[in-house]
Amino acid sequence: MRIGLLGTGPWARMAHAPALDGHPDVEFTGVWGRRPEAARELAALHGVRAYGDVDALYADVDAVAVALPPGVQAESAVRAARAGCHLLLDKPLAPTVAQGRAVVEAAAEARVASVVFFTTRFQPGPQEWITEQARVGGWFTGRAQWLGAVFTAGDSPFAASAWRREKGALWDVGPHALSVLLPVLGDPRRVTAAAYGPGDTVHLVLDHASGASSSLTLSLTAPPAAAGAAVELRGESGVTHLPEATDGPVPALTRALDALLTAAATGTAHPCDAAFALRVTETLATAEALLRDGTPRPGAGA
Structure with a gap:
């Protein structure tokens, strides 16, 4: 699975990027961020491409991992799902019910898998x-x-x-x-x-x-x-x-990636999918x- 990272903040740097880079069954393809210079820096650390155009990233990957504020995450997840990308999202899913429902509906319409990273659930x-x-x-x-x-x-x-x-x-x-x-x-x-x-x-x-x-x-x-x-x-x-919980965020995120791979391959929803995150x-x-x-x-x- 080719996967891109959306976000360049502390959580993206300390958790998402190392988990994506170290997973044996995904190809960490590139990074997009709202601050291009931060995207270039994070991408260089992991030897991947920094994308200035998020739609170009969507076109090059099978999935995205999102490490953005909730409101930005929700908008990005809808756009990524419509581009055919599976979704590894963070909690909370969205800052409003309407935005969260839009993510669930977009994922269902596009038939893409979703996993939301509630850390404890992957320990x-x-x-x-x-x-x-x-x-x-x-x-x-x-x-x-x-x-x-x-x-x-x-x-x-x-x-x-x-x-x-x-x-x-x-x-x-x-x-x-x-x-x-x-x-x-x-x-x-x-x-x-x-x-x-x-x-x-x-x-x-x-x-x-x-x-x-x-x-x-x-x-x-x-x-x-x-x-x-x-x-x-x-x-x-x-x-x-x-x-x-005994594991840090990187091992837990690695398990979340495993869950996304399984959900994408089987078509079976994971218990921590976007629909569950919407109820939260x-x-x-x-x-x-x-x-x-x-x-x-x-x-x-x-």
Whole structure:
């Protein structure tokens, strides 16, 4: 599979480009970025072509990996799908439900595969745990804490990200928490949200289709010593906790590439495809609207 990279920021440099360059079953073809000089620099590091015209890149590849802000990603993904490119996307899929739905529809119409990189879902231990808890069932409640120190650590390469500054933890780490809870407890029927705590800290309570409830605490403003992720489930089988992820982003992205290759070859949708990512986006948008105007709203699955 010939694959191109869209994006030249820190995530593209530290995760996407090394994963594409090191994968034995893909041909890393080239890089396009909104800053041509950054695209040339990143392409030179990996010995590939820098593209000034994104449509020329689409014409030369079978797939694209996207490391762009959510709004730009959504527009680019629609365009790439219409050009016949399979899609390796990042979370969140899009900043609005309408943009996310456009990606799903474009991929379906073009019959291209999509995989969205929810990092935890491509870590072996956590993914096995998620699969097992979905099989066991009988859960009464779940609790997730996804706490980052992007805005407090002082050395995060993502602290200057304009979209993270605007959207905060809800849209940055919220997708990670939801990618763990939804496969186990089902889509939300109702959502409540409140912004209590320092900075961008938010709290969500979800009523899931299974009848279970869950609570989420999300922040990018945690003290560095308090940063980390934890998920707990309680139900008929007792209490269980999400195992810690042990691999870095490059091995996880390599597995996401494997998943895209399989989905493209078989025509079978991956569990973390754009349609699943749209359901996550619907929940985030519901919570965002509630935080904005304080009016209770039904969840994405209602």
